[in-house]
Amino acid sequence: xxxxxxxxxxxxxxxxxxxxxxxxxxxxxxxxxxxxxxxxxxxxxxxxxxxxxxxxxxxxxxxxxxxxxxxxxxxxxxxxxxxxxxxxxxxxxxxxxxxxxxxxxxxxxxxxxxxxxxxxxxxxxxxxxxxxxxxxxxxxxxxxxxxxxxxxxxxxxxxxxxxxxxxxxxxxxxxxxxxxxxxxxxxxxxxxxxxxxxxxxxxxxxxxxxxxxxxxxxxxxxxxxxxxxxxxxxxxxxxxxxxxxxxxxxxxxxxxxxxxxxxxxxxxxxxxxxxxxxxxxxxxxxxxxxxxxxxxxxxxxxxxxxxxxxxxxxxxxxxxxxxxxxxxxxxxxxxxxxxxxxxxxxxxxxxxxxxxxxxxxxxxxxxxxxxxxxxxxxxxxxxxxxxxxxxxxxxxxxxxxxxxxxxxxxxxxxxxxxxxxxxxxxxxxxxxxxxxxxxxxxxxxxxxxxxxxxxxxxxxxxxxxxxxxxxxxxxxxxxxxxxxxxxxxxxxxxxxxxxxxxxxxxxxx
Ligand code: DTR
Ligand code: ZN
Ligand code: ZN
Numbered sequence: 211x212x213x214x215x216x217x218x219x220x221x222x223x224x225x226x227x228x229x230x231x232x233x234x235x236x237x238x239x240x241x242x243x244x245x246x247x248x249x250x251x252x253x254x255x256x257x258x259x260x261x262x263x264x265x266x267x268x269x270x271x272x273x274x275x276x277x278x279x280x281x282x283x284x285x286x287x288x289x290x291x292x293x294x295x296x297x298x299x300x301x302x303x304x305x306x307x308x309x310x311x312x313x314x315x316x317x318x319x320x321x322x323x324x325x326x327x328x329x330x331x332x333x334x335x336x337x338x339x340x341x342x343x344x345x346x347x348x349x350x351x352x353x354x355x356x357x358x359x360x361x362x363x364x365x366x367x368x369x370x371x372x373x374x375x376x377x378x379x380x381x382x383x384x385x386x387x388x389x390x391x392x393x394x395x396x397x398x399x400x401x402x403x404x405x406x407x408x409x410x411x412x413x414x415x416x417x418x419x420x421x422x423x424x425x426x427x428x429x430x431x432x433x434x435x436x437x438x439x440x441x442x443x444x445x446x447x448x449x450x451x452x453x454x455x456x457x458x459x460x461x462x463x464x465x466x467x468x469x470x471x472x473x474x475x476x477x478x479x480x481x482x483x484x485x486x487x488x489x490x491x492x493x494x495x496x497x498x499x500x501x502x503x504x505x506x507x508x509x510x511x512x513x514x515x516x517x518x519x520x521x522x523x524x525x526x527x528x529x530x531x532x533x534x535x536x537x538x539x540x541x542x543x544x545x546x547x548x549x550x551x552x553x554x555x556x557x558x559x560x561x562x563x564x565x566x567x568x569x570x571x572x573x574x575x576x577x578x579x580x581x582x583x584x585x586x587x588x589x590x591x592x593x594x595x596x597x598x599x600x601x602x603x604x605x606x607x608x609x610x611x612x613x614x615x616x617x618x619x620x621x622x623x624x625x626x627x628x629x630x631x632x633x634x635x636x637x638x639x640x641x642x643x644x645x646x647x648x649x650x651x652x653x654x655x656x657x658x659x660x661x662x663x664x665x666x667x668x669x670x671x672x673x674x675x676x677x678x679x680x681x682x683x684x685x686x687x688x689x690x691x692x693x694x695x696x697x698x699x700x701x702x703x704x705x706x707x708x709x710x711x712x713x714x715x716x717x718x719x
Contacts (some may be wrong), residue, residue, distance in 0.1 A: 259687035260600070262513040263506070265676035271505035272497055272565075274299060276667050279495035284663070286490040286501075288466050288532040289320065293489055296504075300469050300488065300529050303508050307515040309471040309527075316542035318532055320464040321350045321428070323457065329412075329434055332358045333452035342420070344440045347457055348396060348413070349424035349535070351433040356386065356409045356455045361448045363388045364403070372399030372413070378406035386453055387411045388444055396433070397426040404430040410455040414441020421637075422661060424536070432457035468539035469529040471511060473690075475520025479554045480699050482689050483526045483627075484510065485540065485618055486561040487533030494663040498670055499636070503561035504529060506679045510686055521690035522701035523556060530618050533562070540618035544625050556693040557593060558622035560631030561682055566657035568650040569634035569674035571681075572611025573597045574619065576630045583613035584620075589628030589696040593689070597632060600684045606677060607647040611635075628696050632682050634674045636660050649673075 275296055279285055282292035297313075304311040327347040331337040339345055362385040365377040372378075372389030381387065387403035389411065396413055403411040410431050415421050415438035423435045432455050436444070444451065469488065472481075486503030490496020511527045532538035544552075560574065575583045576590030594610070601608040611633045613619070619629040635656020645652035650671075659665045693699050 256517060258684065259510065259513055259517070260680040260684040262516065263509050263679050263683035265672055265679060267509045267512075268502070268505040268675055268679055269672070271303075271508050272501050272667060272670065275501045275504065276495050276497055279490070285492050285494060286488070286496055287492040288489045288535060288538075289464050290492075293466070293531070296488060297467070297469055297529070300504065300508060304469075304471045304511060304527070307512040308474075309511060309515065311469050311471040313467040313469055314539070314543050314546075315465060315467040316531075316539065316546075317463055317465045318535070318538045318542070319461050320535065321459060321461050323347055323459045325458040327432075327434065327458075328454060328456035329436075330454045331451065332454050334450050339440065344420070344437055345412075346420060346422050346435045347459070348400070348429075348433040348435050349422075350397075350426060350428050350461075351457050351459055352404075352429040352431050353457050353459050354410065354432045354455070356432070356453070358452045358454065359384060359386045359409050361386045361388050361412075361444060361451045361453055363445050363448050366390045366445050369393050372402055372411075375402050375405065378402055378408075381406040381408065383407035384409050386455060388441070388448065389413050390441065390445075391416045391421070391423075395426065396423045396435070397429065400425050400429045400431065400433040410434070410457075412436050412441070412444070412455075414438055414445070428461060466531040466539065468531045468543060470543075471527045473514065473521055473525045476522060476524035476690065477699075477701065478524045480556045480693060480697075481524045481526050481554055482556050482686070482693065483528055483558045483622070484561070484686055485528030485530055485558065487531070487539065487618055488529040489531055489534050489539075490665075491534050491661050493661055494665045497666050498563050498565045498567070498634075498657055499660060499665055500533070500562050502563060502565035502634075502670065502675060506561050506564055506675075506682055509679070510683050513683070514686070514690070523690050523693060525686065525690050533618055537618055537620055541621040544621035544627075547625075552625055552627070555622075555627050556699060557589065557689065557696050558619055558627050558629040559593070559682075559685060559689070560617055560619040560629065562617040562631070562633060563636060563657065564632060564634050564678035564682065565670040565672070565675040566634035566636065567659060567669045567671050568640055568654050568656050569671050569678075570640065570644055570648050570656055571601055571606060571608040571677060572633040572635060573601070573608050574629070574631045574633065575610035575613045576628070577610065578613070579610045580612045583610075584615045584623065586613055586623055587626050587628045590623070590630055592695040593628055593630030593685070595695070596685050596688050597630065597681050600681045601677075604677070604680075608681075609644075609647075630685075632678045632685075634671070634678055
């Protein structure tokens with residue numbers, strides 16, 4: 211990761227630590243300061259939003275979301291009681307703060323396993339492998355049952371294992387294809403295997419541990435993700451190996467909803483959308499992913515309302531549904547907007563995981579500095595700068611976070627809306643250098659509890675919550691006041707009144 215960073219990508223390394231910002235940004239100052247933008251609260255007697263949104267208040271929301279999960283089956287996943295009750299909590303909190311939340315409903319195709327998936331060795335010696343330890347059924351895996359089938363490894367010594375149809379040229383009909391993760395989407399590897407007559411496909415990780423993956427759209431054959439450890443073991447012994455694979459899954463139409471709430475005031479043709487997903491995975495309460503973003507949004511909405519002043523730009527808070535099964539809520543929302551409604555959106559800010567246990571300070575890469583970042587519309591770099599500048603002011607290092615398209619900002623970017631946001635890290639591994647910047651442990655993932663039952667209150671890093679929520683709240687406040695650097699829109703339609711310069715009583719000529 212280090213090699214992707216230019217010197218410019220690091221922010222604040224040599225800066226002095228936290229200093230209270232000057233808070234004199236009146237409207238006139240906003241227009242008159244050339245080059246720099248005033249961004250404090252509108253009135254000097256108010257605290258900036260970054261100080262009003264506290265880690266303590268976010269913790270209180272997280273405790274409540276955790277209780278809701280605990281009493282409702284242990285999670286807040288889409289289409290579960292845990293999701294519905296969490297939604298009621300969000301709506302109640304918003305209503306008490308004076309908002310009128312509304313639901314955006316949608317339908318989606320839900321893939322679910324009906325009986326537990328089986329992966330077992332039948333020869334040379336019978337062994338059952340454990341789902342969650344040795345393998346995971348890939349989302350949208352096709353169903354099927356294969357018993358005592360031979361296994362053929364496909365170009366597993368290359369970086370493109372299974373990506374090229376010609377790698378399957380001599381593939382024996384009915385064998386199980388064993389391919390290694392990397393280079394192309396899982397769905398392509400599995401499709402190539404199915405096209406070549408494979409009865410099932412096993413994709414094993416390029417690191418020891420397990421991973422969760424999706425084939426995107428339903429595959430023709432069972433598709434199973436295997437830990438790197440088991441994958442290497444199978445790869446080394448295909449000769450006498452026979453496996454049993456059983457996947458019993460179905461796709462049904464389900465419905466769910468996102469929750470949105472707008473500030474009553476603010477320019478409604480220059481809306482700042484601030485969002486994060488409300489659903490968790492089924493495996494746990496999702497307190498970091500994405501209770502943390504949810505709690506941040508809620509508290510920011512509450513404190514913005516508590517300021518008692520309309521923002522210049524309307525702020526729309528969005529609590530997306532069904533993110534974990536394919537970014538559904540945000541995509542349905544954006545795709546359902548008319549051209550006029552889209553045009554009225556100034557920008558989108560995403561908050562998905564801000565309390566990762568072994569955290570980093572990632573500012574979504576609006577300048578496209580990382581090779582893996584997908585196309586960000588112009589203005590996205592300016593959004594990144596708002597966050598970077600704040601971290602720098604606090605004496606905190608930040609770095610670009612890859613715009614991988616793996617969270618709800620994707621639909622907005624695809625629609626041409628400048629996008630950004632913050633992220634404290636997920637399944638990536640912390641480098642030595644990052645451990646120096648952020649503390650924590652090098653060689654470990656940023657969130658070792660990501661998508662596990664242990665993504666709970668105990669494993670939240672409260673420094674991460676405090677730092678990223680302050681930066682996030684600052685970003686919301688700045689952009690609610692003006693989006694000029696992002697989309698060229700100033701808060702008022704009239705041109706700024708420029709006071710002529712005076713020197714004593716004499717007009718300057
Ligand atoms: N979408 C997240 C995890 C995730 C992976 N990369 C990023 C980048 C920015 C935000 C989030 C993420 C999840 O919900 O699993
Ligand atoms: Zn997730
Ligand atoms: Zn998430």
